Amino acid sequence: MDSSSPIIYVVEPYGGSIRRHNSALPLIYWDDAAVTRGDGVFETLLIRDGHPANLQRHLDRFRASARLLELPEPNGEDWIAATREAVTEWSQRSEEDAKCVWTYTRGRETTGHPSAWLTLTPVADSVLKQRKKGVKVMTSPRGFSIDTSLPGVDEATEGGDPKPAPWLTVGAKTLNYAANMAALRYARSRGFDDVIYVDPGTGRVLEGATSTVITVRSGGKLRTPVPGGDILPGTTQAALFEYAEEEGWRCKAKDMTVERLLDAESVWLVSSVRVAVRVTEIDGVPLPAPDNEDEVRDLINSALGAE
Known part of the structure; x- marks a missing residue:
């Protein structure tokens, strides 16, 4: 067959x-x-x-x-x-x-x-290509925000028990991905490969259209935006941080701005099938390959050891 x-x-x-x-x-x-x-x-x-x-x-x-x-x-x-x-x-x-x-x-x-x-x-071949060559991304507001003061929203999106405001499905990985796909089409029409969402009010980095944002900083540090509320917790990111800490890396969820992406050693989009995709450019600003690119890629791949 x-x-x-x-x-x-x-x-x-x-x-x-x-x-x-x-x-x-x-x-x-x-x-x-x-x-x-x-x-x-x-x-x-x-x-x-x-x-x-x-x-x-x-x-x-x-x-x-x-x-x-x-x-x-x-x-x-x-x-x-x-x-x-x-x-x-x-x-x-x-x-x-x-x-x-x-x-x-x-x-x-x-x-x-x-x-x-x-x-x-x-x-897909396009995914295999991005694994090898990385992606150029544009930053963009997502177009909506989640009021995390509504009852139960933070707990629900972090996997807790309290019931959130009943009309919300934040924290659920739903089939309603039309807006995400439209954002990717728009980005590609402008010469980019992907999107990183940013909160327009605070400048806080959120997530990729279909991925979690990871930064690598000097001193063996891994950082990711704080999940919950309007950021879906990532399974790949969770596996990476658990494994990386065992390997001696210092991992933390921390609010970050685009400026903190630009001054990192490297920026990655991680997700289940693409696994580890290095960001090579943000809004037209090149991000040179770091000396430890292969090490980081191997770390993420090792973290996804099949069960």
Whole structure:
């Protein structure tokens, strides 16, 4: 079978079964909330060396996202089992990295039953290129802000228990990514590869359109913007900081400005599938490659040791 053909498994949300789905056949109905409203959650996992990387953190965030959207609790055993079956099939085709996406929606309006499935596909050539060559980014306001004084917002976005203001889904990795994709298209139309969002009122760096911002500073320091509120906690960043601290790096979440990006040894965008992408330019200002670029890249890759 062609290695570019997607592998799809349907996961019955009430623990009924998992089943292989023919990628040539339809899967989603016309009235599914994923299509009509973007109402659902997802996780994207890296498949490397025949295993899903950072699996437990993805599962924890997946469950937290479902709770915030008041979806039925995902059966973790079923999702893991389906993922491992898909990975086994992929491993028979290829030894290269792959991308696995879990999708869980509110389902059909006419039935009220959630829809759930995963897909496993090759990593795009454009992603492989960015891993090697890095990205030019523009900074931009996101266009909205989150009032973190609303009840429970900080706790919810940091993975805590208190229920947030009930109309908010901050802290959930939802399917509603249209604005992020539009921001990336705009950036590319202006000669950039990616976007880093900045709060226009405070100048505080937030996150990338689909990534977490990391800076490397002299003295073996790693820094990332403080998660919570309007910054989604990153699974890759969490794995990196845990591993890096064991290796002697000093890691801290700290508010930062664009100026603090420009005077860092290096700036990185980290995410599950792109893994480690060095920022080579910010708003037209070049960021030269640091002497320890390979060391940092190896550190991030090692932190994502497959589970």
